[in-house]
Amino acid sequence: MRRLQQFALGHLQSSIYAGQEFEFELDDTRHKVYGDQREPGINAMTWSTAFLSSWITRNEKAQQWLLSGELDSTLTADRNSDSVVADFSRLYRSLYLQQDIRDALLMASHSPTTLAGNHVWHDVVRDLYFPQLDVIATIAFEEGETRFNxxxxxxxxxxxxxxxxxxxxxxxxxxxxxxxxGLAALAYDRLGYHITVENRYIPAWLVKKQDWSQLTPLAEDSLRLNFPVRTRNPLEK
Incomplete structure (x- = not known):
């Protein structure tokens, strides 16, 4: 999780510091590298990945950097799928900063992406994005641990x-x-909410920032239970 956060942040920094030298942090070492901008602005998916993972790793320095710019002027929506991701990124920012999120909730729930696009992306938004809105609301409006779960x-x-x-x-x-x-980690830190729903998609030790070395090792095939059976090789067209 720490490396996911570091690589996502480094990708954003590479775009911003295109042609310039900057320090990329990997594990506990800082490397001097040169930025390379391959697309205009900041990719919303990468920004949200870096921001959400920083909640889990509790990396306040990364959070400050991610919030240092004007989000609306840097997040781009140049692909069909990006508008909803950008709207959710703004919603994550408002939630983290404890701002009034009502307008951001409306923007996310009525993103243009939900009105046009291929049916697969429509299902992604319906299944993976929209369900977050209720979770976010229970945190923002402090509706209690039961409603949160x-x-x-x-x-x-x-x-x-x-x-x-x-x-x-x-x-x-x-x-x-x-x-x-990420939302579970924020709710735990801010409101003391615990995940009481038994599941394999939200590791409790990451939410509570426990030392993984003190945990009981998982079976090698434990995460396979999270995956459905593939119908074909993922590399096939």
Whole structure:
């Protein structure tokens, strides 16, 4: 998780510091590298990945850097799928900063992506993005641990439903839900909410930032239970 956060942040920094030298942090070492901008602005998916993973790793320095720029002027929506991701990124920012999120909730729930686009992306938004709205609301409006877990349970069911419906899209990163895990970590730190729903998509030790070395080792095939059976080789066209 720490490396995911570091690589996502480094990718953003590479775009911003195109042609310039900057320090890329990997593990506990800082490397001097040169930025390379391959697309204009900041990719919303990468920004949200870096921001959500920073909640889980509790990397306040990364959070400060990610919030230092004007989000609306740097996040781009040049692909069909990016508008909803950008809207959710703004929602994550408002939630983290404890701002009034009502306008951001409306923007995310009525993103243009939900009105046009291919049916697969429409299902991604319906199954993996929209269920987050209720979870976010329970945190922002402090609706209590019971309501929070009800929203988490519903979102987890949709997560499972999506990758059961589209088994060929299941990849290692879908074995967990990064958005739900990030929201769970924020709810735990800010409100003391615990995940009481038994599941395999939100590792409790990451939410509570426990030392992994003190945990009981998982069986080698334990995460396979999170994956549906593929109908074909993922490399096939």
């Amino acid at each position: 009800q929203a988490i349970h519903s979102a987890l069911l949709q997560h499972h439903h999506h990758y059961t419906t589209y088994p060929d899209s299941a990849v290692p990163r879908t074995a967990i839900s990064l958005p739900l895990m």
